[in-house]
Amino acid sequence: MDVQFLGTGAGVPAKFRNVSSVALKLLEERGAIWLFDCGEATQHQILHTNIRPRRIEKIFISHLHGDHIFGLPGFLGSRSFQGGESPLTVYGPEGIKAFIEVSLSVSKTHLRYPLHVVEIGEGIIFSDDQFTVEARKLDHGIQSFGFRITEKDAPGVLQVERLKEAGVAPGPIYKRLKAGETVTLEDGKVINGTDFLGPPVPGRTVTILGDTRVCPNSRALAESADLLIHEATFNRDQEQMARDYFHSTTAQAAATARDAGARALFLTHISSRYAKEAWPELVQEAKAIFPETMMAHDLLEFTVPRKSMEEQS
Amino acid sequence: MDVQFLGTGAGVPAKFRNVSSVALKLLEERGAIWLFDCGEATQHQILHTNIRPRRIEKIFISHLHGDHIFGLPGFLGSRSFQGGESPLTVYGPEGIKAFIEVSLSVSKTHLRYPLHVVEIGEGIIFSDDQFTVEARKLDHGIQSFGFRITEKDAPGVLQVERLKEAGVAPGPIYKRLKAGETVTLEDGKVINGTDFLGPPVPGRTVTILGDTRVCPNSRALAESADLLIHEATFNRDQEQMARDYFHSTTAQAAATARDAGARALFLTHISSRYAKEAWPELVQEAKAIFPETMMAHDLLEFTVPRKSMEEQS
Numbered sequence: 001m002d003v004q005f006l007g008t009g010a011g012v013p014a015k016f017r018n019v020s021s022v023a024l025k026l027l028e029e030r031g032a033i034w035l036f037d038c039g040e041a042t043q044h045q046i047l048h049t050n051i052r053p054r055r056i057e058k059i060f061i062s063h064l065h066g067d068h069i070f071g072l073p074g075f076l077g078s079r080s081f082q083g084g085e086s087p088l089t090v091y092g093p094e095g096i097k098a099f100i101e102v103s104l105s106v107s108k109t110h111l112r113y114p115l116h117v118v119e120i121g122e123g124i125i126f127s128d129d130q131f132t133v134e135a136r137k138l139d140h141g142i143q144s145f146g147f148r149i150t151e152k153d154a155p156g157v158l159q160v161e162r163l164k165e166a167g168v169a170p171g172p173i174y175k176r177l178k179a180g181e182t183v184t185l186e187d188g189k190v191i192n193g194t195d196f197l198g199p200p201v202p203g204r205t206v207t208i209l210g211d212t213r214v215c216p217n218s219r220a221l222a223e224s225a226d227l228l229i230h231e232a233t234f235n236r237d238q239e240q241m242a243r244d245y246f247h248s249t250t251a252q253a254a255a256t257a258r259d260a261g262a263r264a265l266f267l268t269h270i271s272s273r274y275a276k277e278a279w280p281e282l283v284q285e286a287k288a289i290f291p292e293t294m295m296a297h298d299l300l301e302f303t304v305p306r307k308s309m310e311e312q313s
Numbered sequence: 314m315d316v317q318f319l320g321t322g323a324g325v326p327a328k329f330r331n332v333s334s335v336a337l338k339l340l341e342e343r344g345a346i347w348l349f350d351c352g353e354a355t356q357h358q359i360l361h362t363n364i365r366p367r368r369i370e371k372i373f374i375s376h377l378h379g380d381h382i383f384g385l386p387g388f389l390g391s392r393s394f395q396g397g398e399s400p401l402t403v404y405g406p407e408g409i410k411a412f413i414e415v416s417l418s419v420s421k422t423h424l425r426y427p428l429h430v431v432e433i434g435e436g437i438i439f440s441d442d443q444f445t446v447e448a449r450k451l452d453h454g455i456q457s458f459g460f461r462i463t464e465k466d467a468p469g470v471l472q473v474e475r476l477k478e479a480g481v482a483p484g485p486i487y488k489r490l491k492a493g494e495t496v497t498l499e500d501g502k503v504i505n506g507t508d509f510l511g512p513p514v515p516g517r518t519v520t521i522l523g524d525t526r527v528c529p530n531s532r533a534l535a536e537s538a539d540l541l542i543h544e545a546t547f548n549r550d551q552e553q554m555a556r557d558y559f560h561s562t563t564a565q566a567a568a569t570a571r572d573a574g575a576r577a578l579f580l581t582h583i584s585s586r587y588a589k590e591a592w593p594e595l596v597q598e599a600k601a602i603f604p605e606t607m608m609a610h611d612l613l614e615f616t617v618p619r620k621s622m623e624e625q626s
């Protein structure tokens with residue numbers, strides 16, 4: 001489970017930061033990649049990564065501002081042109097369907113894969129045996145959603161040494177024990193698999209928010225998250241500006257991470273008013289409040305850590 | 314009058330060629346720039362040029378395929394965001410209006426400048442005292458237009474030395490003579506300005522075609538043009554492929570330039586199937602038919618020459 005930032009700027013593309021998109025790479029977990037937002041030229045950014053568009057199975061759109069959606073029609077078309085045939089689902093606020101339909105129909109873009117577009121509200125918008133995605137409304141003037149992606153816990157590791165000590169010889173039986181079954185050996189001994197499993201491996205939680213002012217739902221979505229990705233359009237001193245334009249400051253993002261008990265924070269959606277030289281200061285402002293803060297930059301990749309090494313073994 | 318290529322690839326963006334857009338810089342002539350097509354990330358390409366979006370007063374869309382229009386909503390929004398207040402007109406085939414309207418309304422993009430969208434047919438689609446733009450239909454499966462941009466002839470240069478020899482002293486009167494007026498001097502002598510003007514400076518003609526198969530209208534639009542910009546999606550040997558996909562080969566573009574009596578040709582809309590190493594061969598194929606062939610590449614700039622030095626003096 002890795003995140004890779006494809007665009008980390010605000011509003012308009014700039015030389016060093018493209019408009020918004022984040023890839024959540026679930027290649028080990030499900031052989032798939034999810035995108036969160038798809039600003040113009042997201043497909044161009046992808047050309048500079050190892051992401052294959054056909055691997056992208058879901059796209060979550062936080063809100064309909066142009067810098068978060070104008071790359072969608074081009075990406076959808078190119079995914080088909082480049083041979084993508086597996087289904088793709090786009091989740092987004094009401095209006096996303098009309099935008100996609102008009103863009104594809106006017107341009108006579110015929111997709112060779114099934115495209116599902118789901119207009120979302122608050123609640124669990126996706127769930128299977130691996131992942132759950134919860135959406136909640138933020139505070140951005142227009143409808144803007146934050147997403148909490150929860151990986152389900154995985155069963156613990158089979159304790160092979162302890163099994164051998166208990167006289168259970170390795171063989172196909174190990175597989176059944178690992179699945180937690182109760183097995184009767186040839187000598188009549190009954191072995192309960194769950195007695196030989198380590199603690200379950202806790203799933204990870206990643207919270208990716210759309211543009212927003214500080215609001216209670218941000219904190220709720222980020223509760224104990226392993227990683228929070230939060231916009232920080234303005235610096236600490238521009239709180240009024242952030243309020244006026246429905247955005248957040250570095251300090252506000254950090255306070256949300258702290259209050260939610262998140263384990264790490266990435267600042268993104270950085271305004272182009274801040275030149276490269278100003279970036280370290282932006283990070284410092286946030287670190288003063290939440291030490292585990294990092295700043296996103298385009299193409300940066302980050303592996304979401306599990307809760308602790310002990311719990312993983 | 315310069316052209317600058319912003320995207321010279323076909324269908325999908327590639328590392329070395331973005332999707333279609335050409336800027337026609339008329340800065341000396343009218344302090345303005347015109348765009349022809351606006352594929353995704355055209356505004357990103359502009360960041361690497363000296364073009365200021367507010368200077369762009371007209372955008373001509375040849376056809377509605379995604380690689381020619383998906384950069385439009387983002388460009389329109391950014392032009393406003395960056396302070397553009399002067400009017401902008403977009404000309405394009407039927408459907409362009411719906412695409413722009415839905416994109417801007419769904420994304421709540423409010424432009425601070427007047428935007429006019431004109432759905433065009435064949436004929437003169439724009440004309441003022443400087444320029445005329447004629448559109449004709451090409452052959453591309455969907456409606457695709459080619460554009461012939463004609464600069465009007467400028468009056469000849471005032472022949473100052475000859476005037477002095479004729480006893481006309483320099484003064485405000487020169488301005489009236491330059492305008493071709495007839496003036497009576499204090500001594501009663503009558504001077505006709507047109508007798509003292511050099512030959513008119515011929516306007517230039519640039520022909521910019523949308524995607525197309527070989528067709529009579531391409532040739533008509535390119536008749537005696539100073540510059541023809543023609544797609545060459547495929548190489549000489551792929552004539553059947555070009556036909557099947559409604560495109561042209563290098564050789565077909567060159568033959569059109571030759572048959573039309575154009576003075577120079579740029580090949581553009583080059584498929585990404587041709588790696589950098591193959592580009593010289595593509596140009597050679599065309600040069601064998603039309604020696605004044607050049608290949609476009611992203612950001613290349615070219616000054617459109619006037620007919621001849623003599624005619625300019």
Ligand SMILES: [Zn+2]
Pocket residue numbers: 063065140211
């Ligand atoms: Zn926004």
Ligand SMILES: [Zn+2]
Pocket residue numbers: 376378453524
């Ligand atoms: Zn086309």
